[in-house]
Amino acid sequence: MKSMNKLVAVFAVCVLMSALAGCLGSDKFAQEVEKEKGAVKLVREVQRGNYDIITTEELKTLQDKKADMLIVDTMPFEESYKKEHVPGAKQFLFPIPDMVEWDVKATDGKTQEQFVELLGPDKDKLIVIYCGFVKCTRSHNGAAWAKKLGYTNVKRYPGGIFAWKGAKYPVDSVK
Structure with missing residues (x-):
């Protein structure tokens, strides 16, 4: 039993x-x-x-080491960048859909020449481009265009501002 x-x-x-x-x-x-x-x-x-990717931790380590790099936030200025962005990032809007041809309307009136001016003359300088989160493709457009324009050390930060905040790293804002 x-x-x-x-x-x-x-x-x-x-x-x-x-x-x-x-x-x-x-x-x-x-x-x-x-x-x-x-x-x-x-x-x-x-x-x-044809670009590389970088993680949140890798980007923070480079920032802590004060690496010579340019960080580009591809989100809209008023709705996003102004409120919060990765410290030291510059803003340059890119659209979400693939931007095969330069589209001044989709880049908030900015030209390809203005993007080159932002990226600077050093084609080998580290350029990190991000947007909001992994599924957001603004950063893909920004990174792909940097590569098309001859920049060699381009990295996309796919986690974007959401991953940065998720890691509890400080953010900047425009006052």
């Missing part, structure tokens, strides 16, 4: 664990599919743009 009770208890635990695994696992599997889509999209953008 005791062994029968143990067997029933083990069986009940197994059924419960299977049910929980099925319920929990299905969400985890669906989440993984979404993560995969995002990761593949990012990799394909990086390949298309």
